Amino acid sequence: MTKKPDQLRSHRWYGVPGMRAFGHRSRTKQMGYSAEDFAGKPVIAILNTWSDVNPCHSHFKQRVEEVKRGVWQAGGFPMELPAISLSEPIQKPTTMLYRNLLAIEAEELLRSYPVDGAVLMGGCDKTTPGLIMGALSMDLPAVFVPAGPMLRGNWHGQFLGSGSDVWKYWAELRAGTIGEKDWQEIEDGIARSPGQCMTMGTASTMTAAAETLGLTLPGASSIPAADSSHARMATLSGRLAVEMVWQDRKPSSLVTAASFDNAIAAVMAMSGSTNAIVHLVAMAGRAGIDLKLERFDAIARKVPVLANIRPSGKYLMEDFYYAGGLRALLARLGDRLDLGQRTVNGKTLGENVAGAACYNDDVILPRDRPLAAEGGVAILKGNLAPDGAVIKHTAAEKHLLTHTGPAVTFADYNDMAARIDDPALAVTKDSVLVLKHAGPLGGPGMPEWGQLPIPKKLLQQGVRDMVRVSDARMSGTSYGACVLHVAPESFIGGPLALVRDGDLVTLDVPKRRLHLAVDEAELARRKAAWRKPPPHYGRGYGALYAAHVTQADRGCDLDVLHAGAATKEPEIH
Numbered sequence: 001m002t003k004k005p006d007q008l009r010s011h012r013w014y015g016v017p018g019m020r021a022f023g024h025r026s027r028t029k030q031m032g033y034s035a036e037d038f039a040g041k042p043v044i045a046i047l048n049t050w051s052d053v054n055p056c057h058s059h060f061k062q063r064v065e066e067v068k069r070g071v072w073q074a075g076g077f078p079m080e081l082p083a084i085s086l087s088e089p090i091q092k093p094t095t096m097l098y099r100n101l102l103a104i105e106a107e108e109l110l111r112s113y114p115v116d117g118a119v120l121m122g123g124c125d126k127t128t129p130g131l132i133m134g135a136l137s138m139d140l141p142a143v144f145v146p147a148g149p150m151l152r153g154n155w156h157g158q159f160l161g162s163g164s165d166v167w168k169y170w171a172e173l174r175a176g177t178i179g180e181k182d183w184q185e186i187e188d189g190i191a192r193s194p195g196q197c198m199t200m201g202t203a204s205t206m207t208a209a210a211e212t213l214g215l216t217l218p219g220a221s222s223i224p225a226a227d228s229s230h231a232r233m234a235t236l237s238g239r240l241a242v243e244m245v246w247q248d249r250k251p252s253s254l255v256t257a258a259s260f261d262n263a264i265a266a267v268m269a270m271s272g273s274t275n276a277i278v279h280l281v282a283m284a285g286r287a288g289i290d291l292k293l294e295r296f297d298a299i300a301r302k303v304p305v306l307a308n309i310r311p312s313g314k315y316l317m318e319d320f321y322y323a324g325g326l327r328a329l330l331a332r333l334g335d336r337l338d339l340g341q342r343t344v345n346g347k348t349l350g351e352n353v354a355g356a357a358c359y360n361d362d363v364i365l366p367r368d369r370p371l372a373a374e375g376g377v378a379i380l381k382g383n384l385a386p387d388g389a390v391i392k393h394t395a396a397e398k399h400l401l402t403h404t405g406p407a408v409t410f411a412d413y414n415d416m417a418a419r420i421d422d423p424a425l426a427v428t429k430d431s432v433l434v435l436k437h438a439g440p441l442g443g444p445g446m447p448e449w450g451q452l453p454i455p456k457k458l459l460q461q462g463v464r465d466m467v468r469v470s471d472a473r474m475s476g477t478s479y480g481a482c483v484l485h486v487a488p489e490s491f492i493g494g495p496l497a498l499v500r501d502g503d504l505v506t507l508d509v510p511k512r513r514l515h516l517a518v519d520e521a522e523l524a525r526r527k528a529a530w531r532k533p534p535p536h537y538g539r540g541y542g543a544l545y546a547a548h549v550t551q552a553d554r555g556c557d558l559d560v561l562h563a564g565a566a567t568k569e570p571e572i573h
Contacts, residue, residue, distance in 0.1 A: 003246050005040035009140070012572055013114035014038060020572055024114065038077040042245035044238065045115040046071075046078055047106055049127045051085030056124035056147050056203065059194035059225050063234045067119050067145060070238025076117075076245070078238065081109050088125040088203070096473065097445025099126040099133075099279075100549070100558050101541060103286075106134025107561075112570060115140060117245040119237055123147025123196045125476075128206040129279035132215065136286035137561065139252050141244035143344045144215045145237045146207035148225035149317035150195030160190045161199040163477020164311040167451060174421075175459040195225030198317040200309040201476035205272030206279060208326050212266040214254045214343030218352035222325030224318050240345060249346065255287045258338040262349065264296055265336050268303040268375025269329060271312035271394045273476025274484055277377065278446075282555030285562045293379045293388040293553055297512065300375030303336050305394055306365045311479040312394040313371055315363050323363035327356035332367060380483060382514040383523075384469070384495050384505065387487035387553045392474075393509045396481035397465040401509040403481070404517075405430040405467060406502050412437040413449050421456040429463045432505040436496055437533070438472035439489025440549045440556045444536045450474035450484040467507050469514070471496055471552070483507060483514060485552040491533060492551075498526040 006015060013024045028038060046067050050060035064080055071078035084102050086095040110118055120131040123146045135142040153160030169186050172178045196203030207221035217237055223230045243249075260280060267276045277296055284291035306329055308314050320326075330337060331353045339350030358364045365371055376394040381387075393401055408431045410416035416435055419425055427433075433452045440446045450472040454463055468482045471489035488494035495516060499505070504517035516523075537543040548558040 002248055008040070008042060008245070009116050010043040010114035015040065042076040042116040042242050043114050044071045044076045044078050044241045044245070045110060045113065045118045046080045046121065047083045047109060047118060047131060048080055048121045049083050049085045049124070049131070050121070051087070053090055054085040054087040054124055055089065055191065055194070056087070056196040057085065057121070060121055060147070063145070063231065064121065066231050066234040067121070067238040070235035071242055073235070074239040074242035076242035079113070079115070081113070083109065083131070086124060086126045086130065093443060094445040094447035095126040096447065096556065097542070097545065099130045100545065100561065102127065102130030103133035103137070103561065106131050107137045110135065110138040110140055111567065117141035117241045119241050120144045123203055123207055125202040125206065125275065128203070128210055129283055132210060133283055133286045133557070136251050136255065136283065139250050141241065141249050142215070142251060143217070143237050143241050143244065144210045145234055146210065146216060146221045147196050147203070148223050148227070148230050149198040149204055150191060151193040151224060151226055152198055152316045152318050153190035153192060155186050155189045159316060160186065161310040161316050161477065162191060162197040163201050163475050164199045164479065165190060167478055171454060171459055171464065174456050193226045197477055199311060199477045200270055200272055200307065200317070202273040202275040203476070204317050205267055205270065205276045205476050208266055208270060208272070209263040209276055209280060211326055212263045212330065212349070213259050214341055214349060215251070217345060218343070219325055219327050222317065222321040224321055244344060247346065249344065251287070254342050254344065256341065257289050259341040260284050260289060260291055261295070261299060262337050262341060264299045265303045265333060266326070266330065268300045268377065269305060269333055270307040270309065271305045271371065271376025271392065274377055274390045274392050275473055275476055277390055278473070278485060278552055278556055281553070282557040285555055285557055296377060297379035300377055303333070303375045304367060304370030305372040305376050306332055306367070306370055308363050308365055308371055311477060312376055312392070319360070319363050323360035324356060324358040327353045328358040329364050331356040332358065332364065378509050378512055380509070380512050380514040384499070384514045384516040385486045386495065387551065389483050389486045389514055391481070391483050391509060392479070395479035400465060400467050400481035400507070402507070403467050404504055404506040405432040407432050407434045407499050407505050409434045409499055409501050410436065416452060420453055423457055425455055426501070427455050427458065429458055429461070429466055431466065432507070433466065433468040434496070434499050434505070435468070435470035435472060436490040438470050439486070439491055440551060441546055442471065442489055442491030444542065444546065446471070446473050446552065446556060448473050448475045448478070450482045451478040451480055452482070467505070469496070469505060481507070487551045487553040489551060493527065493530055493532065495523065497530055498523055
């Protein structure tokens with residue numbers, strides 16, 4: 001124990017003489033607690049993103065009680081603080097618009113209350129980065145509790161994967177190969193327990209990244225939400241939070257550039273969601289680390305894909321856990337990681353994965369027979385994306401990874417939705433679909449529109465993939481030759497805004513190139529004629545977001561929230 005009770009941050013609220021502390025103590029007693037419950041003990045804030053609108057976190061109402069149990073067992077005082085619940089399947093226009101709002105709330109909850117440490121409860125896509133961003137900025141001892149993946153879906157004896165099989169069977173329904181009765185049965189069978197997506201979507205990608213960063217208990221990110229091990233993990237996390245306070249084990253003492261490299265390597269080895277790029281860049285920025293897109297590409301070229309998980313592979317997260325989970329995958333990565341990085345339990349990453357075994361070599365592949373020789377995401381640049389774009393090339397049809405085709409452009413999502421299935425649309429399987437006004441400002445919020453639907457007439461011809469380019473994001477459960485995160489975005493006059501129907505667009509993944517075959521003089525003429533569109537918001541959070549959000553290559557964080565001088569502690573008057 002390196003701290004004494006009178007050195008606790010909460011001591012300023014509870015442990016000093018005077019009227020203010022009297023009020024803090026008496027009001028806490030008003031809730032039925034005695035002085036023995038909280039006096040001189042670490043106060044652990046449990047930031048709980050449970051709500052009735054978030055199915056991924058529907059078990060958090062019970063899990064928070066198990067976290068509290070661990071805090072009590074370790075001699076701490078638990079304080080549950082509800083935080084905004086970002087429900088990926090339901091919230092509009094996109095949870096990405098509100099990720100930064102959660103980050104602000106997390107930081108300010110921890111700053112403004114008598115909190116010594118924190119347990120962060122999240123998992124649904126944007127909740128993981130949002131909570132961690134806030135905790136990194138506040139820099140109090142904090143441990144993350146992942147929601148865990150749901151159980152695999154089922155239809156007619158086939159395992160269903162959330163998201164991935166939605167897109168797959170939606171295409172088949174539009175093509176006429178399945179009927180409405182089949183579609184209804186799939187709807188009934190695809191999501192059958194609490195928890196986040198059980199494919200390698202953004203949720204499982206980001207919780208795995210959090211674990212690799214050293215911010216969870218070892219193995220925590222892989223446990224299915226319905227498994228009793230998940231409840232035990234929650235209790236152990238509550239206990240650990242108290243220990244971390246006494247030891248003053250803050251994120252700033254754990255998170256380094258090398259630990260972010262580790263997280264990137266894990267994402268690449270799992271062929272994780274492209275969303276991880278924008279989130280990890282933002283998280284690193286909160287830690288004062290300038291994480292460039294080029295770093296992702298450099299690591300991807302050295303890290304093989306070992307997780308045989310949908311959408312790039314065959315299996316689901318439940319299979320991954322029982323095959324050994326993230327600890328087994330990290331152990332197999334071995335020398336591709338800096339195993340000396342510290343983690344929340346005081347041990348190194350290497351100590352945490354030591355002895356991890358793999359129980360199914362078809363789910364977590366050996367290094368000598370990977371699913372792909374390089375990581376699942378590539379960074380592209382060129383005159384169409386001067387500041388970068390991304391593609392999950394392991395989830396695309398291979399013949400499209402080097403492709404040139406004429407652009408078919410859509411001014412925005414509504415234009416695309418209105419025309420994509422028009423039989424008169426001038427499109428072939430070789431066309432490149434281009435969606436504009438879908439970025440951080442254009443969406444607004446950079447929605448997951450990047451997996452543009454295949455035109456119906458092409459689906460009926462048997463086409464299931466084609467090159468698509470946008471400044472949008474794509475669900476981590478999605479697949480296809482989709483170029484995403486084009487920066488700068490079209491809404492602010494980036495080159496994507498200047499693409500016209502028939503322009504030739506070249507995608508060359510091996511050369512990491514995205515090129516528009518229009519000469520510079522013509523592009524300059526088009527840019528001179530371009531007019532900035534009106535803003536989406538004139539007031540409220542949307543207006544604040546629009547005034548401060550950065551582009552995709554900088555993480556889409558608010559510029560005022562990046563690392564800088566520490567915000568001073570509140571005065572207690």
